[in-house]
Amino acid sequence: MxxxxxxxxxxxxxxxxxxxxxxxxxxxxxxxxxxxxxxxxxxxxxxxxxxxxxxxxxxxxxxxxxxxxxxxxxxxxxxxxxxxxxxxxxxxxxxxxxxxxxxxxxxxxxxxxxxxxxxxxxxxxxxxxxxxxxxxIPVIKALREGLGANRIASVSGIFNGTCNYMLTRMRDEKMEFADVLAEAQALGYAEADPSADIDGVDTAHKLAILAAIAFGRQVDFGAVHVEGIRRISAVDIAFADELGYRIKLLGIARASEAGIETRVHPAMVPENSALAKVDGVNNAVVISGEPVGDIVIQGRGAGAGPxxxxxxxxxxxxxxxxxxxxxxxxPDALRSEASVPMAAHRGAYCLRLMVLDQPGVIADVTAVLRDHGISLETMLQRGRSPGDVVPVVIITHETDEAAMAAALVQIAALPAVQEPPALIRIEQA
Amino acid sequence: MxxxxxxxxxxxxxxxxxxxxxxxxxxxxxxxxxxxxxxxxxxxxxxxxxxxxxxxxxxxxxxxxxxxxxxxxxxxxxxxxxxxxxxxxxxxxxxxxxxxxxxxxxxxxxxxxxxxxxxxxxxxxxxxxxxxxxxxIPVIKALREGLGANRIASVSGIFNGTCNYMLTRMRDEKMEFADVLAEAQALGYAEADPSADIDGVDTAHKLAILAAIAFGRQVDFGAVHVEGIRRISAVDIAFADELGYRIKLLGIARASEAGIETRVHPAMVPENSALAKVDGVNNAVVISGEPVGDIVIQGRGAGAGPxxxxxxxxxxxxxxxxxxxxxxxxPDALRSEASVPMAAHRGAYCLRLMVLDQPGVIADVTAVLRDHGISLETMLQRGRSPGDVVPVVIITHETDEAAMAAALVQIAALPAVQEPPALIRIEQA
The missing domain is CATH 3.40.50.720 (NAD(P)-binding Rossmann-like Domain)
Structure with a gap:
């Protein structure tokens, strides 16, 4: 040696x-x-x-x-x-x-x-x-060794600097997704084929690895629910701001009685949370363990030096x-805990619709939600422009993903709904 | 095995x-x-x-x-x-x-x-x-192993949860130091003899250990400059707020060409910095290394579980x-780098005086600063009350600690200055 x-x-x-x-x-x-x-x-x-x-x-x-x-x-x-x-x-x-x-x-x-x-x-x-x-960020070492005594409840975070840079720019400069993407590509922050980053696959790879270590089981990339940020628009970010949230692309792995939930999607996080404050190309990981509590590690997630x-x-x-x-x-100490399908997820949702500004639209939408047992927390419609297409934002109380998905299909089919609805989950992370 | x-x-x-x-x-x-x-x-x-x-x-x-x-x-x-x-x-x-x-x-x-x-x-x-x-927070492992490839430029942070809790309460509730201390003692957050915490000794112990590991030299506790938070008052915190800062008790170890600087003192940090956002009993460490950049780790710094x-x-x-x-x-690979005395420190300062509200006081104070080559960035005097004692806050540009210390002695001796001046260093951390 x-x-x-x-x-x-x-x-x-x-x-x-x-x-x-x-x-x-x-x-x-x-x-x-x-x-x-x-x-x-x-x-x-x-x-x-x-x-x-x-x-x-x-x-x-x-x-x-x-x-x-x-x-x-x-x-x-x-x-x-x-x-x-x-x-x-x-x-x-x-x-x-x-x-x-x-x-x-x-x-x-x-x-x-x-x-x-x-x-x-x-x-x-x-x-x-x-x-x-x-x-x-030495997160593998932290999970495998430094926090090895803990029963991990969840690992979540911002694992893709390109997406976080783009979302930060969209908010700071009130720019649309396509413009920020073009800018990021010109600066070399996003690749010519940006799919791995903006469609969430890169984040899902990292999350699958962290989940395996956190929960002591084999890597199960196929079980990760993956959504990217292509559907996020400037209006979503503006509404999130108004409601006291930031929009981030999160990877979340959480243990529940049913098994391990692993998901990657844009999420609204409260503006005072640790992850809301992580801007630009930075990454951050929140590890929640018993008895250590919450450990947050932040740093540069890519680039030659880091x-x-x-x-x-x-x-x-x-x-x-x-x-x-x-x-x-x-290997023989690893557990074979089940992965929980996304349909079994429970959480709060933010639904943004582009609707014709005409009487009865909100009543139609809320009727669909009611029929699926989904209760509303907030409804926002800013600006009136009869006959034009205007954004409507609805925040729900905690509900089942399956119910939300079914409601979404019906809402998308309403005549007054002019674009596919954007669905952003709300996380307290 | x-x-x-x-x-x-x-x-x-x-x-x-x-x-x-x-x-x-x-x-x-x-x-x-x-x-x-x-x-x-x-x-x-x-x-x-x-x-x-x-x-x-x-x-x-x-x-x-x-x-x-x-x-x-x-x-x-x-x-x-x-x-x-x-x-x-x-x-x-x-x-x-x-x-x-x-x-x-x-x-x-x-x-x-x-x-x-x-x-x-x-x-x-x-x-x-x-x-x-x-x-x-697994910071020893991060420094010794996870970031072992880096040349460390600085390690700084909030290492005492009791002090951070007290400073957070002083700001949130606009309470005075003595009242918050009594409350913290009643809650068991501060000890009956709180000296090790509030006088900065506990932070200095931790800083000395981190500095030794970060810079690869023997532990040199004696070289740490130590000031606690006893002199921080509600008025300091209010002025800091107005100027866009938070007051935190920091431990800072930094490498310079002259050697290693290690110091513990209350500091004003910009409200948007990572350390400004660490509230309550939490601890946080900022490690700055080449080529990793800045890594911030936050978590609970005390208690049975952590x-x-x-x-x-x-x-x-x-x-x-x-x-x-x-x-x-x-041991034979450790370096014998010199510790830099506090008198050689350079930085910006916030000076808070309690002065008699009468003509000529500010002129006297600023003349002393000028005589020591110290230039002013901001001067605030809030509220007028002729003949009464009022607070005056002065922010300096970067200057020598030795010059500042000498000026402080003269300022404290001015007839209109009614209490020992409070000196809080400004850190960009």
Missing amino acids: NGELSVGIAGLGTVGAGVVRLLQENAAIIAARAGRPVRVVAVSARDRTRDRGVSLEGIRWVEDPLVLATDPAVDVVVELIGGASGAARDLVEAALAAGKPVVTANKALIAQAGGDLAGLIRGGPGIRFEAAVAGG TASAVVADLIDLARGRQTPMLGMA | NGELSVGIAGLGTVGAGVVRLLQENAAIIAARAGRPVRVVAVSARDRTRDRGVSLEGIRWVEDPLVLATDPAVDVVVELIGGASGAARDLVEAALAAGKPVVTANKALIAQAGGDLAGLIRGGPGIRFEAAVAGG TASAVVADLIDLARGRQTPMLGMA
């Missing part, structure tokens, strides 16, 4: 280059905390000629990343290729099969194939993935020989 | 009883995360007859806690007696000398004797103290064999 820890990195995008840079720039601090030097000895990426703003001098270039899995000169494989299948998965499987530890930032891979990968680990450190969730910080933290643990099972407990 | 981890607990106050209860109530979760059962086999406390609301059945009662240090049936000693000397220190020294790991919540002991204790550790896990700082959560997290690490040097790096 006194020699250096030699690292092979596959993938030299923003994060990969950030890891190489961090291991060079903070080499002395990292060696002190790791108990020995941590050094990149080999890298593999698609384009050898690209300037990544970091020195690769003295580092071996490997054309086929798979070679790293069995290279005796490589102690740890760092997988930063990305994607739940293909080269990334092949490399991770080969390394684990060869008994070599893996560090990855690949949330899609862990969320979608975590169970299969766990089956490949034959003792030893296996696979580590602090960087897969919430970037620089992600590299998490990758290297995993390398330091490996260098020190600190081992933790993949999900915090041995 | 497959047998149980047997624990001997010395001290059965609120926290000790909380640890016994937690190890019983969450036994299955803890065993799964620890990889084996963690069980209390022996306890020692002063009064055997007291009802602590927890079952001690099957647990051996030991009259002399020192016996735990050498008891072969005890794998780990948990020291919850408290105090930097006496029985607590004797026990910890004896256990370390016997090669037995120690878990403690004793911030005074680590802050004041940490260096000596480190010298007693002969390999092995040594002493662990997650519970010593910020209760349930503190027991931290103690048992340390026990889980011991059960798993996860080892970390006391300050995150081996």
